[in-house]
Amino acid sequence: MALSKKPIGFAVFGLIIAGITSLYTGVINLDTGQILEALRNGGEHDFVVNHYRLPRMVLAMLVGAGLGLSGVLVQGVIRNPLASPxxxxxxxxxxxxxxxxxxxxxxxxxxxxxxxAISGGLLAALMIYATAMLTHPTPARLALTGVAISAFLSSGIDFLLIVHPIEINTAMVWLTGSLWGRNWEQFPLLFAVMCLLIPIAFWLAWRLDVLGSGESIARGLGVHVTQVQALALIVSVVLASVSVSVAGTISFVGLLSPHLARLLVGGKHAVLIPMAALIGALLVLVSDILARGLIPPTEFPAGIITSVIGAPYFIYLLSRYKGW
Known part of the structure; x- marks a missing residue:
């Protein structure tokens, strides 16, 4: 556990630096004095700092942490490194x-x-479970079933956008994953969900470690396997769905965060859970900074940035697990 403090400390430090950078990033160039003045007293730049950049920074951290946690839990239950929300x-x-x-x-x-969003996420999880139960639900089969269900549901989204083209602009910005237009109105629910579910995730940590050794061993150690799996999946679905409801479908964060966390701190969930949450928060926040700062005033969806990073890594993972 002591060896894990250093990477967690670096991740926290990186998140602080990224958060500060986020307050400086945008079309309007502000110096440190102007930002501090706005934070203390509002004033001329109150809207830019306190009602545009600051809420985006906070929401990016919470959304990324939620997606990272969701990815850890779904991988822990399915025991498949290719699984993600x-x-x-x-x-x-x-x-x-x-x-x-x-x-x-x-x-x-x-x-x-x-x-x-939560209702849709739960329905998708039930579809995956019901489809997998028709055959022997191995980890690889569950992952492939999830990919098929994801493609099916994504086609439903495309159908809605084609049939209702008037609403396509708002929906497309949201579906590509963006924090554009988000403000403090989205904060209370997202913060409340995180405060409620993070303690549950830590309660699941030891049980997921034992479950990784096999269901028979877990039962022998007194773990209620079915209940733990169901609770972990429900928490994962709610975290991912609420994050999607705020920022849209930001891809690959739930896949990348657990993998990077394992490389840094190992596979013990008590340390893996906070590390994956920190990495997820950092990924989404940095992506939002790049989305706003690369070619201002043009803003890219943050989901495009995460896809550019995540897609090659997913191909790399497929090459490693090609024997499945």
């Missing part, structure tokens, strides 16, 4: 439900979007 179809299910709400009920209250 987006590749398993959970993000696509949440995205389809939220897109349907945006298309058919554009004036929906803000609280209804995460409810729809």
């Amino acid at each position: 987006d590749l398993m179809g959970i993000s696509a299910g949440a995205g389809l439900a939220a897109t349907g709400l945006l298309v058919f009920y554009p004036q929906a209250p803000l609280w209804l979007l995460p409810v729809a």
Whole structure:
């Protein structure tokens, strides 16, 4: 455990540096004095700092942490390094439900979007489970089933956008994964969900470690395997779905974060969980900074940045596990 403190400390330091950089990044160039003045007293740059850059910074951290945690939990349950919320179809299910709400009920209250996203994510998870139960549910088969379900649900999103082209601009910005237009209104629910589910994730840590040794060993040590698997999947689905409801479908964060965390701190979930959350937060925050700062005033969706990073890594993982 002591060996893990150093990488966690570096990750926290990197997150602080990225957070500070986020406050400087944008079309309007602000110096340190102007930023500090806005943080203390508001003033001329109050909107830019306190109502645009600061909420985006906080939301990027929370969304990334949620996706990183979701990826750790789903990989721990399925015991498949290729599993992640987006590749398993959970993000696509949440995205389809939220897109349907945006298309058919554009004036929906803000609280209804995460409810729809969570419902869609849970439905996608049930589809994966039901499909996998038709055959022997090996880790590889579950992953392939998730990819197929994800493609099916993504086609549903494409269908909605084609049939309802008037709403395509808002939906496309959201579906490519972006924190554009997000503000403090999205913070309370996301923060509350994280505060509620992070302790549950830590409670699951030891049980997921034991489960990794095999279900029979876990049962012998007193772990209720089915209950632990169900709880971990529910927590994973809710974390991914709420994150999707805020920032859209930001791809590969749930895949990259657990892998990078394992390289740095090993496979013990008590350390892996916070490390994956920190890496996820850093990935999304840095992607949002690049999205805003590469060619201002043009802004790229953060999901494009994470895809550019994540897609080659996914191909690398496929080459490593080609014997499955």
